[in-house]
Amino acid sequence: MSLRIVVCVKYVPDATGDRHFAEDLTVDRDDVDGLLSELDEYAVEQALQIADEADDAEITVLTVGPEDAKDALRKALSMGAHKAVHVEDDDLHGTDALGTSLVLAKAVEHVGYDLVISGMASTDGGMGVVPAMLAERLGVPQVTLLSEVAVADGKVTGRRDGDAASEQLEASLPAVVSVTDQSGEARYPSFKGIMAAKKKPVESLDLSDLGLEAEEVGLEGAWTKVDEANERPARTAGTVVKDEGEGGKQLAEFLAGQKFI
Amino acid sequence: MAEVLVYVDHVDGAVRKPTLELLTLARRIGEPVAVHLGAGADAAAATLAEYGAVKVLTADAAEFADYLVVPKVDALQAAFEAVSPVAVLVPSSAEGKEIAARLAVRIGSGIITDAVDLEAGAEGPVATQSVFAASYSTKSRVTKGTPVITVKPNSAAPEAAPAAGTVEQLAVSFGSASTGTKVVSRTPRESTGRPELTEAAIVVSGGRGVNGAENFSLIEGLADSLGAAVGASRAAVDAGWYPHTNQVGQTGKSVSPQLYIAAGISGAIQHRAGMQTSKTIVAINKDAEAPIFDLVDYGVVGDLFEVVPQLTEEVKSRKG
Numbered sequence A: 001m002s003l004r005i006v007v008c009v010k011y012v013p014d015a016t017g018d019r020h021f022a023e024d025l026t027v028d029r030d031d032v033d034g035l036l037s038e039l040d041e042y043a044v045e046q047a048l049q050i051a052d053e054a055d056d057a058e059i060t061v062l063t064v065g066p067e068d069a070k071d072a073l074r075k076a077l078s079m080g081a082h083k084a085v086h087v088e089d090d091d092l093h094g095t096d097a098l099g100t101s102l103v104l105a106k107a108v109e110h111v112g113y114d115l116v117i118s119g120m121a122s123t124d125g126g127m128g129v130v131p132a133m134l135a136e137r138l139g140v141p142q143v144t145l146l147s148e149v150a151v152a153d154g155k156v157t158g159r160r161d162g163d164a165a166s167e168q169l170e171a172s173l174p175a176v177v178s179v180t181d182q183s184g185e186a187r188y189p190s191f192k193g194i195m196a197a198k199k200k201p202v203e204s205l206d207l208s209d210l211g212l213e214a215e216e217v218g219l220e221g222a223w224t225k226v227d228e229a230n231e232r233p234a235r236t237a238g239t240v241v242k243d244e245g246e247g248g249k250q251l252a253e254f255l256a257g258q259k260f261i
Numbered sequence B: 001m002a003e004v005l006v007y008v009d010h011v012d013g014a015v016r017k018p019t020l021e022l023l024t025l026a027r028r029i030g031e032p033v034a035v036h037l038g039a040g041a042d043a044a045a046a047t048l049a050e051y052g053a054v055k056v057l058t059a060d061a062a063e064f065a066d067y068l069v070v071p072k073v074d075a076l077q078a079a080f081e082a083v084s085p086v087a088v089l090v091p092s093s094a095e096g097k098e099i100a101a102r103l104a105v106r107i108g109s110g111i112i113t114d115a116v117d118l119e120a121g122a123e124g125p126v127a128t129q130s131v132f133a134a135s136y137s138t139k140s141r142v143t144k145g146t147p148v149i150t151v152k153p154n155s156a157a158p159e160a161a162p163a164a165g166t167v168e169q170l171a172v173s174f175g176s177a178s179t180g181t182k183v184v185s186r187t188p189r190e191s192t193g194r195p196e197l198t199e200a201a202i203v204v205s206g207g208r209g210v211n212g213a214e215n216f217s218l219i220e221g222l223a224d225s226l227g228a229a230v231g232a233s234r235a236a237v238d239a240g241w242y243p244h245t246n247q248v249g250q251t252g253k254s255v256s257p258q259l260y261i262a263a264g265i266s267g268a269i270q271h272r273a274g275m276q277t278s279k280t281i282v283a284i285n286k287d288a289e290a291p292i293f294d295l296v297d298y299g300v301v302g303d304l305f306e307v308v309p310q311l312t313e314e315v316k317s318r319k320g
């Protein structure tokens, strides 16, 4: 029987660009180039490796985001995913983590799944909560923050490296997995992959397709509100000295002056 | 007075510092009620009471260790239902965030993660967050349900404020989802004897410039002379020179110590994301153009193999 994998990927503003807030205090997505969140590339990579091991697997990449988020889907398709689902609706603007997990849960159920794979955190919001929320909503095991993952005999196993200990985990499918950037370098799309991606199906869904009401999501439906966003004053330029043989001592003098020694 | 649930992070009853910070912040909003899961409740209760817990709700069961995350959510939810608090505070560890996330879904409440400060507001607690690699600071509120807020380590100085800290057993019934993910085995991390990275007052980090696992002893030597924790950039971690648990940055730990010393680290945006809120920043780098120098209070352009040993010696002799 075929293994149905859904990979959740997010389209985010480039972290190396100058990121800002829009007037309504949502993330400004117009000024900065967007891309597939680098941390979600690891999720795509693990999906591809799991699919390679399975007899028959189908990988669907799923994103909830604006029109441009198609770029993220294209990238994932060119890496080797089979098809894509794009949840896009004007009423989604300003959706927070609870709302996003709600939309993702509906979309994942719409697609049908045995395994959901996501990244460890998005590189813009960076909350790292969506996978746990998704598992809660779907009512399936959460096998998250894995640095190693494998699927066999209807079970997912993996290693979670925590602060206090490293844990070996096991759960039955269906399940929600998230993988860290320690799980293995993501592949680059090949030229062939990029060409093939152009022909792969991208299904567009809106809120009504998922049986969701506008009030349940978006800025209006959000469970949280940002009241203020202030650009941090740039750190005032400090003293920089060139080491002429006494650099370590000068540094010690500074630290002593600050009462660190 | 309104009660605030505080989820306790502890190791066999030894309460970790971020929890004391949470209790301190919780008192700005209401009366802290601590939720302690696992062994060591009596030992923990003394500390929790000292820092203001009026009550300590405790439960111990094999499920907490044998299965991932969900049993703890069941317990926190039981505490939530027993207390009807005005807010729930959870330490911002990887696990803490997942527990908070699932609780928020269950109780239909908004969640704010990685707060660096918290104050009472007319419309509920106001959380300060540091976003976009700490280039922005935001103030947010939960507008639906009971605020669930995870708070980063080093967000407040723990202040003692003795309270009753009465220990009460918490009745928890585990749901069917609680045994979904089994912890098959657990390999504890060896203790280094150094302070915990996220809790340390001083952090000394090494990057690609350290040029080899064996040279990290230089970084450790400086750290030990200052009583500091050791951090590393991703380049150093990826090269296998230092464990990933010590990585500072976007995909590692986020630290906010009094003093951060970066040696042989260029200061990429993803590294800055994890250390930019440090109070005082110092860098040693041989490239005067390295972006890390834009952040420093004091920088030395030079070879770390010269500067670090000299600094370590000087610290040792000054400390006597």
Ligand SMILES: Cc1cc2nc3c(=O)[nH]c(=O)nc-3n(C[C@H](O)[C@H](O)[C@H](O)COP(=O)(O)OP(=O)(O)OC[C@H]3O[C@@H](n4cnc5c(N)ncnc54)[C@H](O)[C@@H]3O)c2cc1C
Pocket (backbone or CB within 6 Å): A038, A039, A123, A181, B206, B207, B208, B209, B210, B232, B233, B234, B235, B236, B247, B248, B249, B250, B251, B252, B253, B263, B264, B265, B266, B267, B268, B269, B270, B271, B274, B284, B285, B286, B287, B290, B302, B303, B304, B305
């Ligand atoms: C999605 C994503 C997540 C990431 N997450 C993280 C993260 O969590 N943490 C992180 O650190 N990075 C992270 N990175 C990587 C980040 O972009 C940088 O590649 C990394 O921080 C570089 O590490 P570095 O500064 O040690 O190395 P380099 O950038 O190579 O800098 C080394 C520096 O050492 C100096 N140097 C060399 N020799 C000496 C010497 N003898 N004495 C003094 N100075 C010397 C050089 O001048 C140079 O400035 C992430 C990247 C991505 C894409």
Ligand SMILES: Nc1ncnc2c1ncn2[C@@H]1O[C@H](COP(=O)(O)O)[C@@H](O)[C@H]1O
Pocket (backbone or CB within 6 Å): A008, A009, A010, A011, A037, A039, A040, A043, A062, A063, A064, A065, A097, A100, A104, A117, A118, A119, A120, A121, A122, A123, A125, A126, A127, A128, A129, A130, A131
């Ligand atoms: N809008 C979205 N569309 C698809 N997947 C998402 C979206 N937001 C978050 N995710 C997934 O959830 C993970 C964690 O996100 P976060 O909780 O926002 O840090 C990401 O790495 C993605 O895999």
